[in-house]
Amino acid sequence: MSQLLEAAHFAAVAHNQQRRKSAAQPAYIQHPLHVALLLASPESSLYPDPPVEILQAAVLHDTVEDTEVTVKDLEDKFGAQVTRIVMECSDDKHLNKAQRKQAQIDSAPHKSDAAKHVKLADKLSNLRDLMSPEGRPAGWSFTRIQEYFVWAKRVTDACRDVNPGLGDELEKIYREGTFEHGGKTYRCHPSYSA
Incomplete structure (x- = not known):
């Protein structure tokens, strides 16, 4: 318990000035805690x-x-094992956005099981936020939201077997999920296929 709380405190300090991009702009630390x-x-x-x-x-x-x-x-603070998992889940900021997104797809099958667990929970947290008007980034069009779901499925499909519980939650969203945008209801994944 103390190890987990130490990590949570460290992350809270590190993300102290950051906010989520939704309209309410909650403290960023809510996301990693949710993961x-x-x-x-x-x-x-x-x-x-x-x-x-x-x-x-x-x-x-x-x-x-x-x-x-x-x-x-x-x-120094958390050791090699935790650091390795974090680095497996970190994007290379030297790549542009499109390259980073493709790199997540390409690297997903080759991650350790531990990193796959984190990746699944990270995507599930983000997707649930996107389904809610209060949780999604301000200004995102319905097309951009759907594109994120399509991309996320390509990432998580390569990880889902490591955690069937979270994998099933994600699959349910891709298969059945909807969101409201501009007074209309849209499917989260517009062309779902298992």
Whole structure:
């Protein structure tokens, strides 16, 4: 418990000035905490005893990518295993946005099981936010939202077998999920195929 709380505190300090991009602009730390919560929840195949290293990596997964935290900072504080998982979940900021998105698709099948768990929970958290007007980034068109769902499915399909519980939750969203936008209802994944 103390190890997990230490990681949560570290992430909260690292993300202190960051806000989510939704209209309400909640504190960014809500997202990595939600990712860890999903991994520890009954819908996750890790329940009821998720490894603390995976939960730590979940709350830390955006620190190197999005803050001033370095790989060495993580290694010094949390060790090689947690750092490795975080780095597997971090985008290469030297790539442009399209390249980063393609890299997530290409690398997903080759990630460790621990990183796949975090990746599934990360995408599930983001997709649930996109389904809600309060949770999605301000100004996103319905087309952009659907494009995110299509892309996310390509990433998570390569990871889902490691956590059938979260995989089933994601599959249900791709198959049946809808969202409201501009007074209309849209399918989350416009051309779903299993």
